[in-house]
Amino acid sequence: xxxxxxxALSLALALPINMAAQNGHSATSAIVDKRAKAAIKDCVDxxxxxxxxxxxxxxxxxxxxxxxxxxxxxxxxxxxENPKIFAAQNTINPTIYKTVRDYxxxxxxxxxxxxxxxxxxxxxxxxxxxxxxxxxxLPLLFxxxxxxxxxxxxxxxxxxxxxxxxxxxxxxxxxxxxxxNGELLLDYGINVDLAPVCDVASNPQNPVxxxxxxxxxxxxxxxxxxxxxQGLLSAGVLPCAKHFPGHGDTSEDSHLDLPAIxxxxxxxxxVEAVPFKKNIQDDIPLIMTAxxxxxxxxxxxxxxxxxxxxLAAPATLSKKxxxxxxxxxxxxxxxxxxxxxxxxxxxQNWTADQSFVLAVNAGCDLIINPINVYSKQxxxxxxDFFCKVEAAVxxxxxxxKALDQAVFRSLELKLKAGLVAVQDGKLxxxxxxxxPMEKERKQKxxxxxxxxxxxxxxxxxxxxxxPVRARGKRVAVFVPFDDKIEVLQKTLAARSINxxxxxxxxxxxxxxxxxxxxxxxxxxILVFTQLTGGAVKDKKLWxxxxxxxxxxxxxxxxxxxxxxxxxxxxxxxxxxxxKEDGFGxxxxxNYTQSGYARAVQALFD
Numbered sequence: 001x002x003x004x005x006x007x008a009l010s011l012a013l014a015l016p017i018n019m020a021a022q023n024g025h026s027a028t029s030a031i032v033d034k035r036a037k038a039a040i041k042d043c044v045d046x047x048x049x050x051x052x053x054x055x056x057x058x059x060x061x062x063x064x065x066x067x068x069x070x071x072x073x074x075x076x077x078x079x080x081e082n083p084k085i086f087a088a089q090n091t092i093n094p095t096i097y098k099t100v101r102d103y104x105x106x107x108x109x110x111x112x113x114x115x116x117x118x119x120x121x122x123x124x125x126x127x128x129x130x131x132x133x134x135x136x137x138l139p140l141l142f143x144x145x146x147x148x149x150x151x152x153x154x155x156x157x158x159x160x161x162x163x164x165x166x167x168x169x170x171x172x173x174x175x176x177x178x179x180x181n182g183e184l185l186l187d188y189g190i191n192v193d194l195a196p197v198c199d200v201a202s203n204p205q206n207p208v209x210x211x212x213x214x215x216x217x218x219x220x221x222x223x224x225x226x227x228x229x230q231g232l233l234s235a236g237v238l239p240c241a242k243h244f245p246g247h248g249d250t251s252e253d254s255h256l257d258l259p260a261i262x263x264x265x266x267x268x269x270x271v272e273a274v275p276f277k278k279n280i281q282d283d284i285p286l287i288m289t290a291x292x293x294x295x296x297x298x299x300x301x302x303x304x305x306x307x308x309x310x311l312a313a314p315a316t317l318s319k320k321x322x323x324x325x326x327x328x329x330x331x332x333x334x335x336x337x338x339x340x341x342x343x344x345x346x347x348q349n350w351t352a353d354q355s356f357v358l359a360v361n362a363g364c365d366l367i368i369n370p371i372n373v374y375s376k377q378x379x380x381x382x383x384d385f386f387c388k389v390e391a392a393v394x395x396x397x398x399x400x401k402a403l404d405q406a407v408f409r410s411l412e413l414k415l416k417a418g419l420v421a422v423q424d425g426k427l428x429x430x431x432x433x434x435x436p437m438e439k440e441r442k443q444k445x446x447x448x449x450x451x452x453x454x455x456x457x458x459x460x461x462x463x464x465x466x467p468v469r470a471r472g473k474r475v476a477v478f479v480p481f482d483d484k485i486e487v488l489q490k491t492l493a494a495r496s497i498n499x500x501x502x503x504x505x506x507x508x509x510x511x512x513x514x515x516x517x518x519x520x521x522x523x524x525i526l527v528f529t530q531l532t533g534g535a536v537k538d539k540k541l542w543x544x545x546x547x548x549x550x551x552x553x554x555x556x557x558x559x560x561x562x563x564x565x566x567x568x569x570x571x572x573x574x575x576x577x578x579k580e581d582g583f584g585x586x587x588x589x590n591y592t593q594s595g596y597a598r599a600v601q602a603l604f605d
Contacts, residue, residue, distance in 0.1 A: 035422055035425070036412075036415055036422045037412075038425070039422045039425055039426055039427050040408055040411045040412055040415070040427060041408065042425070042426070043411060043426070043427045044404055044407045044408050044411065047407065049390050049393050049394075049403075050103070050104065050386060050390060051104040051137075052403055052404070052407045053104075053386060053389050053390065053393075053403075054103045054104030054105050054106060054137075054386075055104060055106035055407050055410050055411070056106065056356075056360065056364075056365065056366055056367050056370075056403075056406055056407065056410055057103070057105050057106060057107065057367060057370050058106070058107040058108065058109050058141075058143060058337065058366050058367060058368040058369070058370075059099065059100070059105050059107070059108055059109070059369070059370075059372075059373065060108065060109045060110075060111060060368075060369055060372060061089050061096050061108070061114070061128075061373065061374075062088070062089060062111045062113050062114065062372075062374070063086040063087065063088060063089055063113065063374045064086065064087060064089040064093070064374055064375065065082075065085045065086045065087065065374060065375045066375070066376075067085050067375065069085075070377065071377060074352065074371060074378070074381040074384075074385075076342035076347050076352075076369070076371070076372055086374060088113035088114070088116060089113065089114065089374075090113070090114045090115070090116060090117060090120045090121055090124050091120060091123070091124055091127075092124060092127040092128060092131065095373065095375075095376050095378075095379050096128075096131070096373065097127075097131045098379070099373050099379065099382060100128055100131035100132050100135070100140070101131045101132065101134050101135035101137070102135060103382065103386060104135060104137050105132065105137075105140070106137070106138070106140065106141065106366075106410055106414075107140055107141040107142070107143060107366060107410075108128055108140050108141075108142055108143070109142075109143040109144065109194075109368055109369070110125070110142060110143070110144045110153055110188075110190060111144075111145075111153060112152075112153050112155075114153075115153050115154055115155065115188070118156070118188075121188060122188055122189065122434075125142060125188055125189045125190070126189065126432065128140060128142075129142075129189070129432050133429065138411070138414060138419065138420055138427065138429055139414065139419040139420065139429050139430070139432060140419075141191060141192055141366075141410075141413065141414060141417060141419065142188075142189060142190040142191055142192065143190070143192045143193075143194055143240075143337075143368075144185055144190045144192075144193060144194065145193075145194045145195065146159075146181045146184065146185055146190075146193045146194075146195060147161070147162060147181075147194075147195040147196070147197060147212055148160050148161050148162065148164075148165070148177055148181060148195075148449075149161020149162065149163075149164060149211060149212070149589065149590045149591075149592065149595070150211070150212075150590065150591055150592055150595075151212055152181075154184045154185060154187075154188060154190075156184055156187070156437075156442065157184075157442065157445070157446040157449065158449065158450075158453075158590075158592060158594035158595075159177050159180055159181055159184075159449045160177060160449060160452050160453040160456060160589070160590060161211045161212065161589045161590045161595075162196065162197050162211065162212050162213055162214045162224070162225075162228075163201065163210070163211040163212070163213060163214060163215070163589040164211070164452070164453055164456040164457075164588065164589035164590050165177055165214060165224060165228070165452060165456070166213075166214035166215045166220060166221075166224050167456040167459050167460060167587070167589060168452050168455045168456045168459060169455075169459055171223050171224050171227040172227065173452045173455070174196075174214070174223075174224040174225070174227035174228040174231065175227040175228065175230055175231040175234070176231060176445075176448050176449075176452065177228060177231060177448075177449060177452060178193075178195075178196070178227065178228035178229060178230065178231020178232040178234075178235075178239070179231035179232070179234050179235045179445070180231075180235075180445035180446075180448065180449055181193055181195065181231075181232065181235075181237075182231065182232040182233075182234070182235025182236065182237035183235045183435070183437050183441065183442075183445060184437065184445075185235075185237050186235060186236055186237055186433070186434065186435040186437075187434070187435065187436055187437040188434070189432055189433065189434040190237070191236075191237055191238060191417045191418070191419065191433055192237065192238045192239075192240060192286065192413075192417060193232050193237050193238070193239055193240065194240045194242060194288060194337075195228065195232070195239065195240065195242070196214070196224075196225040196228040196229055196239060196241065196242075196279075197209065197212045197213055197214070197225070197242055197243070198221060198222075198225045198241045198242060198243075198244075198246070198275035198276050198279060199212070199213050199221075199242075199243060199246055199247045199248035199272075199275075200213060200215070200216060200217075200218050200221050200246060200248040200249075200271055200272060200274070200275065201213035201214075201215060201216040201221075201248050202216055202248045202249045202271060203248060203249045203250065203251060203533075204533070204536045204570065204572045205251045205533045205534070205536045205537040206247075206248060206249070206250055206251060206533045207251070207252065207253045207532060207533035207534055208247065208250070208253040208254065208255065208533070209247055209248050209250075210533060210569065210570050211569060211570065211589040211590070213248055214228075214275075218270070218271050218272075218274035218275065219274060221274070221275040222274045222275040222277070222278035222279075223278070225241065225275045225278070225279060226275075226278050226279055226282050229241070229279055229282065229284055230282070235435075236418070236433070236435060238285050238286060238413070238416060238417050239279075239284055239285070239286070240284075240285075240286040240287065240288050240337065241275070241276055241279040241280075241284050241286070241287045241288070242287070242288035242289075242290070242339070243288055243289065243290035243292075243339060244276055244287050244288065244289055244290060244315065244321075244322075244326060244336075245261075245268065245272055245273065245276070245290065245292075245294060245297065245315055245321055245325070245326075246261065246263075246268070246271070246272025246273070246276070246290065247259075247261075247290045247292055248272065249261045249263065249271075249272070250292055251533070251537065254290065254291040254292060254339065254343055254344070254345040255343045255344060255345070256344050256345075257344060257345060258291065258292075258293060258311070258314060258344075258345040258348070258349065259291075259292045259293070259345070260292060260293035260294070260295065260312070261292055261293075261294055262295065262296060263294070263296060263297070264296050265296065265297060268294075268296075268297060273330070276330065277330055280330050280331065280332045283334070284334060285334045285335065285413060285416050286334055286335050286336075286337055286413065287326065287332065287334065287335075287336055287337070288336075288337050288338070288339055289315050289316040289322065289336060289337070289338050289339055289359075289364065290314075290315050290316070290339060291314045291315070291316050291339050291343055291345035291346055292314055292315055292345070293311070293312040293313070293314050293315075294312075294315055294318070294321060295312045297318075297320070297321055297325065298312075298313055298315075298318045298320040298321050299312070300312070300313040300318060300319075300320060301313065302317060302358065304349040304350065305349070305350050305351050305354045306348060306349050306350065306351070307349075309349075311349060313362075314345060314346070316338050316339060316341075316346065316355075316359055316362065316364065317346075317350075317355070317358040317359055317362050318362055319361065319362040319363060321362075322336055322362045322363030322364065323362065323363040326363070327363065334409070334413075335365040335366060335409040335410060335412065335413045336363055336364050336365050336366070336409075337364065337365065337366040337367075337368060338359050338364045338366065338367050338368050339368060340368045340369040341355050341356070341359070341367060341368060341369050341370050342369045342371075342372060352370055352371045352385050353385050353388035353389050353392065355370075356370050356385075356389055357389060357392045357397055357398045360398060360399075360402050360403055360406050361398065361399055361402050363402070364406065365405070365406040365407075365409040365410050365413075366406075366410055366413075370385065371385045411427065415427075417433070418430065418433050419433060450598065450601070453588070453590060453594075453595070453598040453602075454598055454601055454602045454605075456587075456588070456589060457586050457587065457588050457598065457599060457602035457603075458586075458602055460571070460585075460586045460587040461584075461585075461586050462574070462577075462579050462583075462584060462585040462586070463579050463582065463583060463584040463585065464564055464584040464585070464586055464603070466602065466603060466604070466605065467603070467604050467605055468524070468564070468603045468604055470492075470495075470497045470523075470524050470604060471495075471496055471497060472499075472523075473499065473522070473523030473524050474499045474500075474501070474521060474522050474523050474524075475492070475497060475499060475500040475501070475522060475523070475524045475525075475526065476500075476501050476503065476518045476519050476521075476522035476524070476525045476526070477492075477500055477501065477502045477503070477526045477528070478503050478505055478515070478519075478525070478526065478527045478528060478547075478550060479502060479503070479504050479505070479528045480504070480505060480506055480528060480529065480530040480543065480546075480568075481504065481506055481530070482504045482506065483593075484528070484593070484596050485502045485504065487593045487596050487597050488500075488502065488528075488596055488600065489502070491596075491597045491600040491601070492600060492604075495600070495604050495605075497604070501518050501522070503515055503518055505542070505546045505550075506542070507542050508542055508546050509540070509542050509545040509546055509549065510545065510546060510549040510550075511546070511549060511550045511553055515550065516553050516557075519550070519553065519554055519557070519559060519563075520557050520559065522559075522562070523562060524562055524563075524564075525554060525559060525562055525563040525564070526563075526564055526566060527547055527550060527551070527563060527564070527565050527566065527577075528566045528568055528596070528599070529543070529547045529565060529566065529567050529568060529569070529573050530543060530568045530569045530591050531543050531544060531547075531567065531569050531570040531571075531572060531573045532569065532570065533570065536570060536572050544573065547565070547573055547576060548573075548576045551563075551565070551576045551577060551583070554583075555581050555583075560581045560582040560583045561582035561583075563577070563582075563583055563584065564577075564583070564584035564585065564586065564603070565577030565583060565584070565585040565586075566585075566586055566587075566588065566599050566603075567585070567586070567587040567588065567589075568587075568588050568589075568590065568591040568595055568596065568599070569589075569591045571587040571589065574587070586599075586602065586603070588602075
């Protein structure tokens with residue numbers, strides 16, 4: 001694997017090194033590194049405070065509204081609260097252009113809303129980068145969460161979730177999926193993937209990690225996440241290990257609350273730290289923080305600027321965790337990026353400017369969604385944000401040394417991504433890095449990913465032998481959501497399975513008389529489940545209650561031997577489809593439309 005990493009890293013660094021060679025420099029890579037660091041330092045020293053603040057901002061332009069409704073204060077969740085007002089955004093407009101150009105924004109993160117039309121998305125990315133260059137800024141870093149499975153931003157084809165890759169049993173599959181995701185991103189001009197997830201799936205009740213984790217085993221999570229990172233590097237895209245110091249053992253979602261893990265230092269080293277340590281040993285260039293409290297790792301308390309309460313410092317704002325532990329104990333030398341600062345874990349407790357200051361002082365080098373610009377009025381809030389952060393620098397609240405170190409590492413990341421080169425002792429922009437993914441390569445990657453997804457399902461088979469015989473049989477198909485019926489109809493019909501009855505059980509806790517009759521009269525029963533972390537914790541929730549109740553009825557009627565439970569999300573409902581009772585069972589670890597299609601493929605092909 002180290003050979004693969006070395007080759008991949010040299011590819012990722014090829015552009016700036018080659019540029020040096022073209023200008024008559026034949027120095028070794030060590031000297032190039034030394035010269036590059038000197039050029040980066042000179043660049044940092046020449047920047048104004050406002051330019052430095054902008055360089056750390058990873059902005060999103062996910063939504064937009066032209067509504068003239070005035071708001072007294074910045075509200076990061078406005079788009080969610082007013083979906084009729086806000087629309088997905090995938091074109092540049094004067095406010096977005098001026099934001100990037102005039103505030104010296106260093107990076108942009110793309111979301112699915114930006115990527116609904118491939119041609120428009122690619123134009124949007126080019127236009128955003130031009131806006132940066134028009135302001136005499138360096139090229140933008142473009143980020144996206146392209147993990148695979150249910151967390152993806154580019155939809156050209158589907159890639160498996162981390163847990164599906166892990167269940168396939170071969171780390172080479174993680175490399176292939178990392179490479180496929182990287183090639184998809186670079187086709188658009190996105191040069192950093194906010195993946196792999198290095199969290200260990202140690203808590204079945206976790207509502208936010210789940211199948212995004214490669215494994216509940218720390219060593220497997222380490223091996224597969226490192227291979228995924230190497231696959232990304234081989235495609236020329238930088239990976240990012242997340243969410244440090246480990247989000248796997250929480251039972252709350254940091255998008256909605258401020259979770260905590262209570263691992264002792266010894267337990268943390270034995271479990272959560274293992275995948276991060278492996279990726280650090282392999283020189284991963286970027287690590288993302290978690291908005292989680294870790295009171296046994298850091299007892300520091302911070303005062304909430306929203307309600308005055310004293311809170312255990314979340315990792316994103318913890319100097320001990322990010323500087324003493326990550327950089328000190330683990331020896332990490334790359335860049336640190338925050339998770340999104342508009343998530344409730346942070347924004348409910350600190351204002352945008354205060355959380356920015358705390359994060360940079362703690363050791364964050366890049367700040368995701370420090371403040372969102374979704375309307376013309378938000379540009380006013382942006383100016384206020386910059387003024388307050390500048391004032392924090394002036395009065396010493398934001399340490400100048402911490403700010404300069406963060407800017408240095410953010411620029412160093414641009415060098416690693418191939419966006420800039422050293423020329424005559426200065427950082428110079430390179431052409432936007434876009435590598436078109438030709439049709440043959442895309443088809444090959446698509447096939448590889450489909451086979452890996454199918455392999456994961458078949459590796460999970462219990463009392464199932466493929467191909468399952470269904471032609472000529474009446475099939476009862478129980479699904480948790482209506483929007484999954486069409487893909488199942490099409491994929492079953494493509495295999496001449498036409499006598500199928502579909503029963504949607506969304507928000508129901510027990511089967512009706514009609515449901516029971518459908519199961520009783522069927523020659524084959526398929527029960528798709530989509531278990532959430534909350535439903536693992538509370539079995540009275542419909543996602544857990546209905547399948548369990550249906551399984552009891554099927555067992556009572558003697559139909560267990562012709563029933564297959566198909567877990568599409570968390571696989572912890574395996575226990576309701578007991579092998580001893582004759583049930584069949586498998587898991588896909590992917591509840592997207594493509595996941596449902598792959599379930600049919602795994603069972604019937």
